[in-house]
Amino acid sequence: MGGLLQKDFLLLRDIGKQFTFIFIFFAICDYLSSDDFGFCRSFGTVAVLITCVNLISYDEYYHWDKYSFALPVSRRQLVQVKYIMFLLLATLVSALILVLELFLQENGWQAAVVTIGTLYAFNLVCIALVIPLVYRFTARKALLVTVGAIGGVTAAIAAIFVSYLNLVGQENAVGQLENIFNNYLALLVVGVIALVSILLFISYQISVRLVEKKTF
Amino acid sequence: MSNLLQLESVNKEFEQFKLQNITFTLPAGTIMGLIGENGAGKTTIMKLILGLQQKDSGQIKILGYALEELPLSEKAKIGLVLDEFPYPETFNCREVGMIMSKIYQNWDNKVFENFCTRFDLSDKKVLKTYSKGMKMKLQLAVALSHQAKLLILDEATSGLDPVAREEILDLLLEFIQDEQCSVLMSSHIISDLEKVCDYITYIHQGKIVFSEEKDLLREEYGIVRGNKNMTAELPAEAVVGVRQHQFGEEALVWRAKLPQGFSVEPASIEDVMIYYNRRKEG
Numbered sequence: 001m002g003g004l005l006q007k008d009f010l011l012l013r014d015i016g017k018q019f020t021f022i023f024i025f026f027a028i029c030d031y032l033s034s035d036d037f038g039f040c041r042s043f044g045t046v047a048v049l050i051t052c053v054n055l056i057s058y059d060e061y062y063h064w065d066k067y068s069f070a071l072p073v074s075r076r077q078l079v080q081v082k083y084i085m086f087l088l089l090a091t092l093v094s095a096l097i098l099v100l101e102l103f104l105q106e107n108g109w110q111a112a113v114v115t116i117g118t119l120y121a122f123n124l125v126c127i128a129l130v131i132p133l134v135y136r137f138t139a140r141k142a143l144l145v146t147v148g149a150i151g152g153v154t155a156a157i158a159a160i161f162v163s164y165l166n167l168v169g170q171e172n173a174v175g176q177l178e179n180i181f182n183n184y185l186a187l188l189v190v191g192v193i194a195l196v197s198i199l200l201f202i203s204y205q206i207s208v209r210l211v212e213k214k215t216f
Numbered sequence: 217m218s219n220l221l222q223l224e225s226v227n228k229e230f231e232q233f234k235l236q237n238i239t240f241t242l243p244a245g246t247i248m249g250l251i252g253e254n255g256a257g258k259t260t261i262m263k264l265i266l267g268l269q270q271k272d273s274g275q276i277k278i279l280g281y282a283l284e285e286l287p288l289s290e291k292a293k294i295g296l297v298l299d300e301f302p303y304p305e306t307f308n309c310r311e312v313g314m315i316m317s318k319i320y321q322n323w324d325n326k327v328f329e330n331f332c333t334r335f336d337l338s339d340k341k342v343l344k345t346y347s348k349g350m351k352m353k354l355q356l357a358v359a360l361s362h363q364a365k366l367l368i369l370d371e372a373t374s375g376l377d378p379v380a381r382e383e384i385l386d387l388l389l390e391f392i393q394d395e396q397c398s399v400l401m402s403s404h405i406i407s408d409l410e411k412v413c414d415y416i417t418y419i420h421q422g423k424i425v426f427s428e429e430k431d432l433l434r435e436e437y438g439i440v441r442g443n444k445n446m447t448a449e450l451p452a453e454a455v456v457g458v459r460q461h462q463f464g465e466e467a468l469v470w471r472a473k474l475p476q477g478f479s480v481e482p483a484s485i486e487d488v489m490i491y492y493n494r495r496k497e498g
Contacts, residue, residue, distance in 0.1 A: 003318030014306040067302030070266040072292035216268040
């Protein structure tokens with residue numbers, strides 16, 4: 001598995017160059033123009049997802065996917081390596097944004113941790129949704145799927161939130177949310193971690209099945 | 217002598233094409249050439265052997281194991297050269313070596329480096345600057361650096377200049393010298409196969425026409441040339457196929473079925489393939 005990971009790291013080195021450059025550019029802009037790293041956060045989330053899709057699509061583009069099926073590694077291992085890479089990538093980018101937020105944050109470290117933690121969970125949910133679709137529909141449709149997935153998840157969250165605001169009113173909603181955060185934060189964190197873990201596990205199992213059935 | 221590869225009554229059906237009853241055996245220490253026109257089924261056979269396609273029925277045995285039960289440790293003894301270059305072109309050959317050394321347990325980096333030097337594969341250049349011949353050589357260098365016993369080459373020499381092809385063919389002959397290793401290669405360049413192969417398997421429209429020793433093919437078949445009505449004099453059971461041209465006729469014949477008195481010239485593998493093809497079309 002080490003060789004496969006190394007191959008993906010080397011690919012990441014090549015495809016991550018542009019993203020790193022844009023990320024640094026956004027970080028500087030954010031630093032000079034505002035009191036948080038909003039651009040970096042948004043860009044980081046999208047960049048992680050696109051890079052994950054790219055890692056699979058480059059395998060297809062270079063015919064590595066076909067070749068790798070004939071190598072002495074199981075198909076399950078091929079998928080495992082991809083998920084490990086995605087987790088590492090999402091974690092690394094979230095940690096980087098967190099460091100930047102902590103460096104500049106004026107609202108205290110708790111707010112930065114909650115914001116980045118939420119984004120990290122959102123990122124992992126997007127990955128869990130998108131990757132099986134990429135394996136199923138091949139990487140050609142990956143970009144559309146990616147945009148669709150981000151849009152879909154965001155729209156779903158926004159719709160739930162708006163309905164909630166309409167139902168209880170803005171002032172009540174803020175109060176209730178503060179109450180939840182203050183009293184049930186640990187439970188909320190555990191719940192989110194559990195939900196994301198389950199989603200990732202299901203996503204991984206579906207991806208393994210799809211890859212095991214794949215033929216050339 | 218053990219068999220490194222065995223296909224028995226392998227069938228695979230697609231919407232518009234089917235492989236039927238594919239049976240052949242590749243003994244250790246030999247090279248087998250798969251020949252056939254485009255779309256005959258050569259690549260599909262390779263894919264079935266490599267597990268890139270699932271067969272509908274029949275049995276494939278590799279290194280003594282049924283394909284479905286082939287352990288990864290044995291799979292590591294298969295060297296691959298595919299028609300499509302499989303390594304990311306932003307890498308260099310040293311990076312490819314680094315990756316493959318972690319995938320193959322029996323990887324020998326010294327052997328790989330020697331091949332890279334011998335093939336003039338610079339690690340200062342990224343792979344996208346390599347020529348087609350260099351890319352093929354890199355695949356071959358990888359395939360020969362992990363103590364493979366069975367080498368599978370799909371159109372490995374096509375698109376290469378004669379010098380590069382000759383170099384690759386020499387390497388294949390070196391590879392089988394210890395009588396323990398074998399090569400299965402498909403190619404359109406029949407002269408290449410004629411130089412190195414011990415066995416020739418001819419596939420036509422998804423079926424095996426013959427799978428025989430190359431030398432036996434030469435002994436079995438011959439070409440008879442004559443005037444325009446020459447083939448009428450030949451016994452029908454001796455004629456495989458006929459070709460008519462401006463000055464007369466040529467026929468591929470089974471030597472054993474031909475009565476004495478005819479002047480028979482040696483037939484090349486290409487002759488055998490072309491005449492068989494005409495016969496099938498006829």
